Amino acid sequence: MKIVKIIVLVLLVAFVGIQFVPTERNQSDVVPKTDFMLVNDVPKEIENKLQVSCYDCHSNNTAYPWYNKIQPVAWFMEDHIKKGKEELNFNEWADYSDRRKKSKLKSIISQIKDDEMPLSSYTLIHKDASFSEDDKKKVITWLTQLKDN
Numbered sequence: 001m002k003i004v005k006i007i008v009l010v011l012l013v014a015f016v017g018i019q020f021v022p023t024e025r026n027q028s029d030v031v032p033k034t035d036f037m038l039v040n041d042v043p044k045e046i047e048n049k050l051q052v053s054c055y056d057c058h059s060n061n062t063a064y065p066w067y068n069k070i071q072p073v074a075w076f077m078e079d080h081i082k083k084g085k086e087e088l089n090f091n092e093w094a095d096y097s098d099r100r101k102k103s104k105l106k107s108i109i110s111q112i113k114d115d116e117m118p119l120s121s122y123t124l125i126h127k128d129a130s131f132s133e134d135d136k137k138k139v140i141t142w143l144t145q146l147k148d149n
Helices: 002-018 044-053 073-087 090-095 098-113 133-148
Strands: none
8 A cells, every 4th residue: 555655646746747847838919921811811701710620720829728737738739739830830821832822722621521620639628619511511612712713
């Protein structure tokens, strides 16, 4: 029984200790002129859906929930956001070449269509980020028109 108490105490001290390890916050007060929404004439309904479903991980400004202050959750989120921005950053849209934009649009359409994005780990907590069938249809139709123009 004494060994169990020692293990629990060590785990508790480790858990408290990791709370002091900082994470990098993905927040900005500025929406750059290169942002997807500013560069394209995005209908309000589509804009709102993309903001809610995509921008937390694919932009330079994440709306952090309260549980982001708890490690190791913060590390998990920081990693997801970093990888998401490496793949696509809506704030840098105008800096992409036309070829890359078209490729990204194809990828976005495909991932929404196949329910790969937003991630299920994200929509588990952010229910409003999920795409209804109607949302999917509207967003995919608009993105397809943008890609083809």
